[in-house]
Every structure is written in structure tokens, then in C-alpha cells.
Amino acid sequence: MERINLPNKRLVKSRIITAFYSILIAFSLQLSAKEPSQTLVLVGGALTTCASLSPENCEKNTQISGKTHNVFALSHTKISQIKQQWPSKNSQAKNNTIKNLATMQAKSSPTLSKKELLWLWRDIDSKQLNSLSDQEYNFVIDMLEVAQIQSDNKRLKEQVNTALNSESAATEILQFISGSLKVNNSNPSILAITASSRDPYESADFYEGLLSFPNVNSQWLALTPALAKAITTNKCDDLTTLRHSEMGLYQREHIYPDRTQAEYKLCKKGTDALVELIKNSTGVMFNGGDQSLTRKVLFDENNQPYPWTKALQSRPVIVGTSAGTAVQSGGQAHAGNVVMITNGTSLSALKEGAQAIDAPSERSNSDSLTYNRFGGLGTFSYGVLDTHFSERNRTLRLGTLLDDLSANQDQPTFGFGVDETTALVVIKSEAGNLMTVIGKNGVVMVKSTEQAQAETKTKTYSYSYWPVGSVIDIKNNDFTLSQRSISQALPAIKIPPLPVQRFGSILTDAKLRSLTQAMCLSQEQTAVGQQDEFIISLSTTPESAYHRISAAQYGCAVSNLEIAVSTF
Secondary structure (H helix, E strand, O other): OOOOOHHHHHHHHHHHHHHHHHHHHHHHHHHOOOOOOEEEEEEOOOOOOOEOOEHHHEHHHOOOOOOOOOEEOOOHHHHHHHHHOOOOOOHHHHHHHHHHHHHHHHHOOOOEOHHHHHHHHHHHHHHHHHHOOHHHHHHHHHHHEEOOEOOOOOEOOOOEOHHHEOOHHHHHHHHHHHHHHHOOOOOOEEEEEOOOOOOHHHHHHHHHHHOOOOOOEEEEOOOOHHHHHHHHHOOHHHHHHHHHHHHOOOOHHHHOHHHHHHHHHHHHHOHHHHHHHHHOOOEEEEOOOOHHHHHOOOEOOOOOEOOOHHHHHOOOEEEEEOHHHHOOEOOEEOOEEOOEEEEOOHHHHHHHOEEEEOOOOOOOOOOOEEEEOOOOOOOEOOOEEEOOOOOOOOHHHHHHHHHHHHOOOOOOOEEEEEOOOEEEEEEEEOOEEEEEEEEOOEEEEEEEOOOOEOOOOEEEEEEEEEEOOOEEEEEOOEEEEOHHHHHOOEOOOOOOOOOOOEEOOOOOOOHHHHHHHHHHHHOOOEEEEEEOOEEEEEEOOOOOEEEEOOOOOOOEEEEEEEEEEEEO
């Protein structure tokens, strides 16, 4: 099935082919006629895709057929089941919930959307709703959900139509993935792993549709935390119970019977069959959500890799988006083990520092900066990967983590932050490796300079921004904008200098990226921002450089800009 609108087909295809083959051409001198052994496509999240659940991502907000939302219903039977199966020992929470659900039932329509259900609950007792633990809340929501069955007795599925994508950069990334799968493979296949989602069965429809490329066999792989536990302990008949204990999920066998049945069949085939299935695939994709959940299908509670983890690590093409990108961090870098970032904001990081998570798959629900010291899958060993990067202003959260890690001299000093609807592509070969950036925005490289001044409490970082179209050379454990990218850069433009002022709220929205881009375009040498008690000073050094890679909004490449953080 062709997945590009006819009016844009030639334009989009030419851009994809140009981007794809420019990488191979740039790398050909090193490859000696060998194809790259592995391609990583690391998306920063927000892979804006037209689907029945998200018509806002479709051209002209077109509503395509398929599932549009989850459906819930209040009934005596469901309320009784919730009372009998309450997941915690908090009897007060149980009794108050049962009371409020009964009141809601009297006022309820036969079926409700999740939004309607929650508004009704808030109207009855907002304080009680907010007092529920995550476990209790998720349990109630799962138990109230009802299956959506069509007239042919088949489950109503979310449908995806990438031909109607309103965001062309997302389509370009998808076409790049498709092209990568077909390099040196006449019958490519890709497996979608949705373990980053709290409910991986719900996400399966979307990712199968997303990866429905022409002449590529794509399928969902039922590799869930419940499956990982069941298949390694020979407890396939206990999958329902394991969904409760390992995933905090309930009655999925009633909502997604086809998905849970596929999980059961995969389990019964055994570990060897699972490993063989992965080994026979060309690529795998890890979805967005929570990277700590994905880690639970890669490593057991003793931090030992599962029998299939090595097979996943070695696929010729590995794709991640958001959490699926973050979980690729790990392995051995030139300076030691690479950790996996798990949580936090730049502001909380500056105020509190970083905290290691000791349990192999432990999660954090606070805003504090945390990281898993055991790392993730380990396909990306150059440094720590971060996502939703400029949009959520995560530069100083990543820099703070690198600072804390550099206290241990065996830790890496590099961090890589991928912007939304953007992919950092890494092509690895025995002959050498390189990186490039595709999609919409850019990739940030943060480096800990270890120039902290104790007397002024100033911390200093090196900041580089690589826009889409940049090719990055990897040499001597460092990463630089390639001479090819520099030689093809556009001439500098004349714009007014930046106003002499302190830019406020610099760590909100994407303001830091906007400021560094303005510095690049105006060839500015210094700028100052502020967030709460923190002063963020930006300045060039002899190693700094600006290059206008493209005329796009964020098309200016920044190399080695110094960012100093101090308090007043």
C-alpha cells in the first residue's frame, strides 16, 4: 500500500532518497563497498501521525474510520467486581470509590469516554479521585473499560493513515525507516515492541499501522513484562495474574482478546522460538512511554539480560521514539558504563542534582532528576540519550546528570538530546561510524567541561546544536560537524544584534533553543538568561562556530557554545 499523497509523492520521495543516499555517499570512503552493519533511527518523540485516535495530526483534521476513543460504562456488575477485587489494603479508598461510583452510575449515560467519566467523577468528589494511588486509579479505569466490537464481531481497532500526515517531517522519518529496512534485504521485516506503554496491548494497533510499509512485513511482538516473566518461568497459563502483578493491568483479555491470545501463543512456543523470531527480523521498533517499563522486557530483576536481549541488540535496524530512544543508552563507552536517564526537569536538576536508581527497573514519579545506573539496551554507547529535548528545555537536566557522573571518572561526558519529530541516525560499521540528523528540528550535544568553579558555584557546559541535514563525524571519541556539512552551509545573513537584556524564564518552553539559534544567526558572542535564582550565561570560545545549514526555522548549527550556570 502506497503511503504518500500523490500530490506530494515525488517531492517527499526525492527528499528522502537524497537524505538517505547522501549519508551512504558521505560514508562510502570508509565503508569500502560494505553496507553498514547496523542503523539506529533514534526519534525524539512526537512522531506526528494521522490516526483515528488523533485526527488533529491528519490533513485538514480528516477523521478516518476506526477506533476514536476508549469506552467506559458504569454498572452494578462492574462496581461489584471493583469491590471484590480491590488491589490495595486501603479499605477507606475502596469504600469511598464504591460509594462515588454508585452515585455516578445514577447520573451516567450508558457509555462514556474517559474524559466524560473523569469529569463526572470530579463533579461528585474531586478530592477523593485525586487521593487514589496510581495502582488504585489504574485498576478502576481498567475495570470500567468495555470492549468495542463491530457488527462482524471483530474488535474495533485504531487505524493509521500516514498518507494523510499533516507533518511532512514525520512522513520523511517513516520513509527513511522503510528505506533502511530494504538496504541489502529483499524481504525485510520489522517487529513493533510496545512495552514502554502502561497498556502495551492498546498501543499495538497504532504501531502495527505506523510500520505498514510497502513490501515490508511488519507485526506486533507481544513482548510484555508479563510475557517475559511467564516464558522464563514456564507460567504461560498465569499471564492474566502476571499482568496484575508485573504491569498493574486488569481485564485486558476482555478488551484486547486478540492481543492477549497472541501473547499466550508466543509464550507457549517458548524462549527459543522467541529468540529465533527476533533473529529472523530485519528491524525492531521500541515505542514511547516509560523507558523503565521497556527495561523490564530486556533485563530481569537481577539485572541479567533475558535470552532474547542479545538478539534485539544485534538487529540491522533499530528504531526508537521517545522512551524507545532513551532506552538505547547503555553499554560500555570509552570512559565507562553509560547510564539511562529516567526522569526530571532542568530546574529540579539544578536545585537538587541527580539521583541514581539502584533497582534495575525501578521507576520515579517525582520531578527529580533520576537515572538508571545499569543503563538500557546498549545499542548507543556514545553517551546518555535524552528526548523531547529542546521543546521541554532539557539541556541543563542532561548537563547536570553529566556533571554528577563525571565525579566518577569511569562515566561518559557526552549527552545527546533529540528534538521532537526529529531523528538522530547512527550508521555503524566495522569500517567506522557516523551520525546524521533527519526530520524537523535538530539534535543537541551537551558535554561536561569539568570547569565548575567552587567559589562561585558556577557550572560550565559545552553546547552544540546539529540541525536537520547535518552529518557528524565521530573521531577520537569526539563528535564534530563534518567538513562536508560546513562546506555546503548557506551564507550568513544580516540581522539586527540581540537586545542587551537578560532573557527571562529561559528554561521554559523551548526558549533556550530559540536564544542559541538567534545567537547563531546574528553571530552574537554573548547572551544571558535567567530562571528563578539561576543565571545562564552563553558565550563563544575559540572552539565555537556557527554555520547556517539550512533556511529552516532551526537550521543554524552551533558548535561548542559555552553555557555557564551560576546563582545570585
